[in-house]
Amino acid sequence: MSARVAVLMGSISDKETMQGCIDTLDRFGVGWEWRVLSAHRTPHETHEYISTARERGIQVIVCGAGMAAHLAGAAAAATTLPVIGVPVAASLDGLDALLATVQMPPGIPVATVAIGRAGAKNAAVLAVQMMALSDSDLAQKLEDDRAAMRKKVLATDSELGVA
Numbered sequence: 564m565s566a567r568v569a570v571l572m573g574s575i576s577d578k579e580t581m582q583g584c585i586d587t588l589d590r591f592g593v594g595w596e597w598r599v600l601s602a603h604r605t606p607h608e609t610h611e612y613i614s615t616a617r618e619r620g621i622q623v624i625v626c627g628a629g630m631a632a633h634l635a636g637a638a639a640a641a642t643t644l645p646v647i648g649v650p651v652a653a654s655l656d657g658l659d660a661l662l663a664t665v666q667m668p669p670g671i672p673v674a675t676v677a678i679g680r681a682g683a684k685n686a687a688v689l690a691v692q693m694m695a696l697s698d699s700d701l702a703q704k705l706e707d708d709r710a711a712m713r714k715k716v717l718a719t720d721s722e723l724g725v726a
């Protein structure tokens with residue numbers, strides 16, 4: 564399966580958080596590749612990877628980083644592919660990463676999701692939603708996923724019972 568989503572993380576210490584993204588992409592049957600690349604520690608390699616992503620068939624880029632989280636912003640600056648940012652809680656409960664990821668200047672957006680593993684999962688769902696605009700199989704999988712979630716919540720609701 565060829566990779567359609569690139570998942571980048573600023574450090575191997577972000578891997579546990581970003582695993583949620585990978586697992587969710589697997590659940591939708593979407594091909595991915597992941598790399599450890601840092602806006603600060605490997606700026607040249609990051610730019611090289613991002614600026615050639617489109618020609619390698621990548622459609623969406625997900626970046627997870629903590630602290631002064633500039634990876635998603637640096638990626639967005641180097642491509643016109645959509646970039647989704649996952650703030651990782653490496654310090655200050657992830658508030659530093661959230662602000663660094665979300666506060667992009669006009670013209671260079673980063674679609675920023677929730678802090679941590681919930682955000683990593685939602686980054687994958689959002690990437691699938693973007694690709695589903697031109698992929699009816701993925702659109703159906705999204706509908707099925709919503710239906711499964713609804714069923715699961717209603718099952719737990721009925722299990723609660725009454726006094």
Ligand code: RP5
Nearest residue numbers: 573574576628629630651653
């Ligand atoms: C960021 O700094 C990384 O994304 C990571 O969340 C944080 C800490 O990195 P390490 O010191 O654990 O490599 O660049």
